[in-house]
Amino acid sequence: MAEVQDGTTAPRTLAEALRNRGDEGLAALLRARPDLLAPVPGDLTQLATRAGTRASVVRALERLDRFTLQTAEALAVAPDPAPYRVLLGLMAGDAGDPDAVAALPRAVDVLREQALAWGPDDRLRLVRTARELLAPSPQHPSPTGLGPTVAEATAGMSPGRLQEILQAAGLPSTHDPVSAVAALTALFTDRDRMAALLDEAPAEALAVLDRLVWGPPYGEVTANPTPPVRWLRDRGLLLPATMRTVVLPREVALHLRAGRAHRRTEPMPPVVMAAREHRPQVVDSTAAGQAYTALATVEDLLKKWDQGGPGVLRAGGMSVRDLKRTAALLDVTEPVAAFWLELLYxxxxxxxxxEADERYAPTPAYDDWLDLPAARRWAHLARTWLAATRTPGLVGGQDSKGRTLSVLGPDLDRGAAPEVRRRVLDLLAALPPGAAPDPETVLARLAWERPLRGAGTGGSDLRARLARWTLMEAELLGVTGRGALAEHARALLDDATGETAVALLAPLLPEPVDHVLLQADLTAVAPGPLRRPLADTLSVLADVESKGGATVYRFTPASVRRALDAGHTATDLHAFLAAHSRTPVPQPLAYLVDDVARKHGHLRVGAASSYVRCDDDALLGEILADKRSAPLGLRRLAPTVLASEADPATLLEGLRTMGLAPAAESAGGDVLVTRADAHRTPPRTAPGPVPDGPPAPDATHLGAAVRAIRAGDLAATVVRKEEAAPRTPGELPRTSPAETLATVQAAALTNSAVWIGYVNADGAASQRVIAPVRVEGGFVTAYDHTADEVRTYPLHRITGVAELADEAT
Known part of the structure; x- marks a missing residue:
């Protein structure tokens, strides 16, 4: 077994390295790589095996920053195991880059913590799976651009050819290929002798090396290569890879690179630069104004869909035509409309x-949301946006099967979206208050932090696109103002409940008003946001004509009739206008209300198929003579009654388009008031975010997992007393039933632990370390160190039992 410099025994495997860690070290590994906890490994050997699987290693490499990844790439091309000084040379070069020298210990610690590398400083090893993913090959060139070593490139080369290379390079001949390869490797790694050899090279040969030195290291050659290539090939500076290709050996490339594995190492993250600076008060007020606009946009959209919105496509989502209509309704672009729809969803x-004719509509939760103060409504939207994995920026693109992605449809979830969104805002929060970042520097910082993440379909950088969408969406939502992070958004990042953000935003939003200004041209001006009851009633009684700092409403015969249809009387409307206007009710508006009310219900429509009755038979004659009534299929049944082929609702609508004001009536002749009740969906649960892998475990989960792994490892590696030697992995103890009973009874009396083999009801076998408490009725009740809890085991399922060696207990 190898000895490290301090005299302690070096671990031979990753499992042994993990076994030497403390509980905090294991918890740090599980916290950094939560996929290792699904399910909790039975012991440290199982944990090490899982940490070396391809899927888990790929996920871990994707979460490394650029310099740590460069360190792993350097380990992949270094000897295995590699002393720290060799790794330092690959990262800092012969000149010893001070930034790389200072940053390398942290990078090595990260690799060790995440179980991607292990071993002491004089024997650093990269996990084999990571080495296979990062090491060079003709099919998968190394990220460092380095080719194979001399030993790898000359494998299978004839001894005679090796001797010819030695002779051309000015080296003495050897007696075997192994010593020949060693001599050639020694030449290429000796800086002085290599410099002397290259001084003899023709300029054209050096130009060839310059083209290959930073990769890819492979080049094509003809059957009769040019003299410069022949000169390099004769001396082993280029070695054959295939019949038509040559490769630059790794040792030669490292000499030409002055020892560096990378053209440029990046030990320090790019700095996020401020593009513009504003007064923080201006940023906060601008963001608050946009937050108010966001709330108004949401209300306008869902109010238009009170009676049901666009239909749902068979494959899910909304059609392109309906998205265009929604964008026109909100007076925004289609990507912005998609953002609002996805956020509301x-x-x-x-x-x-x-329903059978499935359509989109507001949910009952929308009504509850409307009752909240404006700042709380905004905080609900902002918290939803931060955690959402739905990505509206993908709308209009194509999925992996070439199908167009539709808004509110499937396949729009991207698990990385919340992490990118949060990280972008954290970078903005690190700038001075009022500073708006340069977007390109934000993208550069994100690319440094996760260089392997975000490679999407077609090679596009999804992570960069998510960052750009985040900056745009934050401005739309009022999280930023003029590109800088607002103070209430900073609070939202620090306080998950959003209470601090609500308290900061509320004073910046305009206070709702309880009055309007009526004007003689049949309009009303709302000087600010209206209180909820006033806004709801006024939206029925009048139509919105324009918006801005003040909202202008217009009264029309149709809007007044709409209010009467909703159950209001003329008296109610006069009282409402007088109570909520700071100006006298103009005479034209009072006349309009009275005139429409006088005609309202003069005609009555009911269900025969449907009919119209009116005491004025001349009016019925005019209706019959009007060409516009032809689609209604009217005919006179009596001087005061017309029958129609249309249903009552269609008949009502048809007569109203003719400029009349009919009212519906019941079978008993009473007037029916049709109230404009809003259409709502059944109660719906908001869609949950789709996680990007297993969630990060909390402290309680981590502690329990570490205890379970430790206990399982004790059971898997425990030494039986009679063996005084490690058992064969996977071997169950075997004892007779009588011996098993006697041993567990003795352990219960002496309060000692024993090692048992156990087969559960499903036939799964396991080894456990238990401390028996009670043995009766064919069962043993014991504290199970493996599961860290008290359990009861049937004696007939225990295959055998053994006492533990004294040092194991």
């Missing part, structure tokens, strides 16, 4: 109604 305010 994730917040649980919008869903499909699930």
């Amino acid at each position: 994730c917040a649980g305010l919008l869903a499909s109604d699930g």
Whole structure:
């Protein structure tokens, strides 16, 4: 067994290295790589095996920053095991880059912590799976651009050819290929002798080396190569890879690179630069104004869909035509409309109604959301946005099968979205208050932190696109103002409940008002956001004509009739206008209300198929003579009654388009008031984010997992007293039933632990270390060190039992 410099025994395997860690070290590994906990490994050998699987190693490499990844790449091309000084030379070069020298210990510690590398400083080893992923080959060139070693490139070469290379390089001949390869390797790794050899090279040969030195190290040659290539090949500076290709040996490339594995190491993360600076008060007020606009946009959209929105496609989602209509309705671009729709869907305010003619509509949760103060409504939307994995920026693109991705449809979840969103905002929060970042520096920082993450379909960088979308969406939502992070958004990042953000945002939002200004041109001006009851009633009584700092409403015969249809009387409307106007009710508006109310219900429509009755038979004659009534299929049944082939709702609508004001009536002749009840979906649960791998474990889960792994490892590696030697892995103890009973009874009396083999009801075998408490009725009740809990085991399922060696207990 190898001895390290301090005299202690070096671990021979990753499992042994993990066994030498403390509980904090194991917890750090499981915290950094939570996929290793699904399910909890039975012991440290199983943990090490799982940490070396391809899927887990790929996931761990994707979470390394650029310099730590460069360190892993250097270990992949270094000898195995590699002394720290060799790794330092590969990272810092012959000149000893001070930044790389200072940053390398941290990178090695990260690799060790995440079980991607193990061993002491004089015997550093990269996990074999990581070496296979990062090491060079003709099919998968190394990220460092280095080719194979001399020993790898000359494998299978004839001894005679090796001797010819030695002679051309000015080296003495040897008696065997192994010593020949060693001599050639020694030449290429000796800086002085290599410099002397290259001084003899023709300029054209040096130009060939310059083209290969930083990779890829492979080049094609003809059957009759040029003199410069022949000169290099004769001296082993280029070695054959195939019949038509040559490769630059790793040792030669490292000499030409002055010992560096990478053209440029990046030990320090790029700095996020401020592009513009504003006063923090300006940023906060701008963001608050945009937050108010966001709330108004949401309300406008869902109010339009009170009676049901667009239909749901058979494959899920909304059609392109409906998205265009929604964008036109909100007066925004289609990507912005997609953002609002996806945000409302994730917040649980919008869903499909699930009916036969399935359509999108507000949910009951929307009504509860409307009752909240404005700042709390914004905080709900902002928290939803931070955690959402739905990615509206993908709308209009194509999935892996070439199908167009639709808004509110499937396949829009991207697990990396919340992490990127949060990281972008954290970078903004690190800038001085009021500073707006240069987006390119933000992207450069994200690329340094996760260089392997985000490679999407077609090689596009999904992580960069997510960052750009985050900056745009943050401005739309009022998280940023003029590109800088607002103070209430900083609070939202620090406080998951959002209470601090609510307290900071509330004073910046305009206070709702309880009055309007009526004007003689049949309009009303709302000087600010209206309180909820006033806004709801006014939206029925009048139509919105324009928005801005103040909202302008217009009264029309149709809007007044809509209010009467909703159950309001003329008296109610006069009282409402007088109570909520800071100006006198204009005479034209009072006349409009009275005139529409006078006609409202003069005509009555009911269900025969449907009919119209009116005391004025001349009016019925005019209706029959009007060409616009032809689609209704009217005919006179009596001087005061017309029958129609249309249903009552269609008849009502048809007569109203003719400029009349009919009212529906019941079978008993009473007027029916049709109230504008909003259409709502059944109660819906908001869609949960799709996690990007297993969630990070909390402290309680970590502690329990570490205890379980330790106990399982004790059971797997325990020494039986009679053997005084490690058992064969996987071997179950075997004892007779009488011996098993006697041993566990003795252990219960002496409060000692024993090692048992156990087969459960499913036939799965395991080894456990238990401390028997009670033995009766064919069962043994014991504290199971492996599971860290008290359990009861049937004696007939225990295959055997053995006492533990004294040092094991």
